[in-house]
Amino acid sequence: MIEGITILPGLDKAGSKERFEKLTLIAGETVSIVGPTGSGKTALISDIELLAQGDTSTKRRILINGEVPAEEVRYNPALKPIAMITQNTKCFTDLSTEEFLHIHAKARKIVDKKIILDTIELANKFTGEKINKETRVTVLSGGQTRSLLIADAILIGAAPVILLDEIENAGIFKQEVIDIIQSTSKIIIFVTHDPVIALLTKKRIIMENGAVKKVLCQNEFETKAAENLLELDKRVGFIREELRAGNEITKELISVSFA
Template identity: 30%
Template sequence: MPKEILTLQHISKSFPDGDRTITVLDDISLTVKAGEFVAIVGPSGSGKSTLLSVIGALLTPTNGKVVLDGKDISGFKPAQLTATRASNIGFIFQSPNLIPYLTIKDQLLLIGKINKISKKANRNKMNELVQELGLQHRVDNYPSSLSGGEKQRVAIGRAFMNDPKIILADEPTASLDSERGRTVVEKIAYEVKTRRKAAIMVTHDERMLDLCDRVLHIEDGKLIEGKSSQKKNHPTPAQT
C-alpha cells in the first residue's frame, strides 16, 4: 500500500479584517499518498493559494494539523519550517523565478549546495534530471535564452533537486500555451510516478486534469472531492 505523504486534519485558517475575522479555509481534511498527483480547482478567492501555503509550511493553520511524512509540522517554529521547506517540499510557481545570472546547471546545483548535498551526489542528480527533462543541451545556457516551456522545465528540475516528499505546483501552466502547458504537466506527472512523490497542483486549466489521479474542488474555503479523472494519460519516458 502506498505510503501517506501528506495528511491534513481539520485545517482552518482565519485572518483578522478590521473588527471581524475572515475564514479562508474551513475544516479541510485531506490525505495524499506517494505516487499520487492531485489537482485542486476552484474560483478566485476560494482559498486555493492559502491552502497551498499552509501545506507548504509558508502559513501556520489557525486550527488543525498538517502531517508531512509522519511529522506534525503545525506547531513547528520558524527555523523548523524553513528546514522543512528546504528538505521536504518542492515548489513550482506560475513564474519560473529563475536567477538570471546563473546557468541552468548552476540553478539546479545551487539547491543541492543549500541542502549540503555532496558535490558528487549533487552533480549526479542534476545530470539525471536534465536528461529526464530534455534539457541536457541547455545546461550551460542562461534563462534569457530559454523558451517559456524550457524555463518551467528548469523549475520542475529545481523542485526535484532536494528529493522532496511533496511537490506543490501553483498554476504552473498559467503563462504557457496549451501545448507547452501540457508538456510541463506531463513532466510533473512523470516525475511523481517514477520517483514515487506526492504532488498537488492548483490550476484553472481543466485541459490538464486528465493527467491527475484526483480532482478536488474548493469553494468558500471548503474542499469537495471531485470525480477521479476518467482517462489517465500519464506520460511514459518515450513521451517525455
C-alpha cells in the same frame, strides 16, 4: 518518511472558518486543486509549502504524519520535504544553469555532481527548446524555466511532496511531466484549470472564496472521461506543435488528428 500531510482548516475571505475537520493526503496520492481565479488555490499550496502554523493570511495549519513539523524542518531547505513549482516563469538570479543547480544542490546537501547534468537532461525532456548548462537562467524562456524548475524539484528538491501551480500554462510537454511524476510514491498536488490533469488525479479539492468547498474522489466514469480527453489533448498538442513549427494545417493533417 512522509506518510501523509494533513491540512487543518483556516478562514475563508470573509473570515469564516472552513467547513472541513481535516484533510489528509497520503503518499502516492495525486491531488488537484480547482476553482475560479482568486478562489484561493495558490494560497492553499503556499500554506503547504510554508508548512503554515496559523501564521499565513488563511490561518491554516499543516501537519506532517499527523504532527506539527519541527521549526528546523520549516526553515532549513535541506530538510524541507516539499518542492513547489510556482507560476513564475522568470528567474532573476544572474547565474548559469549549471551554477544555479550547483548552489541549489548545495543548499539541499547533495554532494553527487552528476545530479546537475541529470537535471538539465530531464528538463530537456519537458521542453522543445534545449537548455545548455552554460545558458544563464535569466534568459531562459518561460517554458524552459518551468521545465528546469520541475526537473529541479524532482531530482534536486527530491521532495516527497511536490506542488505544481498551473503547469499547463507554460508551453511544456505536460504529458511527459505527469508520466514521470506519477510513477513515484510522492504526494503530488496540481493547481490546475486543465480538465485532463484534474480528472487524472485521485482526489479533487474544490476551492471557493478562499476556502476548501468540497473534496471529490475520482470515480470510474471520470477515469474513462480522462482517457478520452487525453487522446483529444494529444491531437490538439500535435496541431499545436505543427503550428509552432510554422507548418500549415492541411485537410490531411486534420483527418489524421481528428479522425
